[in-house]
Amino acid sequence: MSFAIDGLSWIENWRMPNGGQSYVVPFPTLRPSTIVFHGEEEFTYGHYGIHLGQADVLTFLGDESQVITGHFIDCRIDSPTRNTIEHHTWSPSSGRHLRIPPGIAHAFDGLERIHTLNTYDCYLPAEDQIDKTSWNPDSDVINVPIDADPLEVALFQPNSKAASERWYRLLAKQQYNAISANSEEYPLTMDVSFDDGQSRRIKLRKVNAKKRNPHPDIEPIVGIDGLQWRAHPILWSGPNSGFVPLTDAAPMYFIDHGTDRYTHDAYGIHLTQEDRLTFLGPPDHTVRAHFVDLREGSPTLHATVSVDFTPSAGRYLAIPAGVAHAFDGLERVFTVNKPQSYVKAENDGIDTINGNDVLDWPLDQRPFPVLTPLTVPASETFYQQRAALQQELVSRPPATGTPAVLMIDGPDGQPVKIAVRKKVAAGAHPPTNAGVDTKERALRKA
Structure with a gap:
């Protein structure tokens, strides 16, 4: 298209084969992102x-x-294609993302039952635009009627200076605090001209004091100490739609x-991270964990627990390091993970990563082992180093799928880990535009 x-x-997403139709799609950055959910009824x-x-991504x-x-x-x-209008159709895919630069008006139909992951890029005004910009960092959205004439819409000077990593951290903190305390829906923002010839940007918010996350802030899973569901903060945009900020660095x-x-x-077992899993999918689909x-x-060593649940963008599952986990029925479900890492000692760097923090333990193998997970929370420097390593990884095509890591007895009788990886054949990556139906109409200003 x-x-x-x-x-x-x-733009194509980098994906690592994960067996069958499954893929792992990494985002090697500490920046915040947003999950957008749209409900089950017709959404426009x-x-x-x-x-x-x-820039929406x-x-x-x-x-x-x-x-x-x-x-x-x-x-x-200043765009060479200013006042151009076009319309396209496509189908969802984990294999690509749509990049919409600042200053391009956009709207969507048919988002019911769709989740959108926005890994956006931020921009600040250029130095010569600081005193002229109409950008409002507290509410960076301007709404335009869907039937607007493309030749008559207002034109804007978008920001052009890429924001620093410090800006993203300040933004993440502001988002979390604002949404956690918010009792209003996502605002509608429009430029309005008054009788005296003055133009003002107004923001309309619908008070939504009774609309709360349906999930409790914390919901322990009885039987295993520390295993629990935790609620996400939500900024509601409608009765069944909203935004979930993912702000952890x-x-x-x-x-x-x-x-x-x-x-x-x-079972999958991590010893250096707490998984924080948000499950996105049909709300009537049952998964067993x-x-x-x-x-x-x-205190609950070797306790076993099984639970059924349905996907929801409004909460995530926190699985402590050292708790083995396996799932049934994840088809049609997308799992978002922004894990909390742990190291051997304070100020430990990336050298504590042994390449792949996962052990696979066959479901029917007994007796269960006793393992010692790490407990010191990783530093920001650690996460920066991990992101840098992942950025290097995704700079080239995937050579293998995700490994199976097994614990076996070594020659000296001590347990050792071995990783089994399946090579990815050249050209095996499926095309990401498969099944896309495109229809477009372009109007350019004469």
């Missing part, structure tokens, strides 16, 4: 949105047979489990 608007583009925004200081997750329609107008005053990845039956044949506590000194 090609676009007429300059800079509007599809009804107006365009324009950001002046943000959107991965659409859902049923690949569903059709999404996107509407775009180039509202950048840690690299993130998600797993696309495909549509074929997906069941683990072994199995857990075993393998932590030395735990």
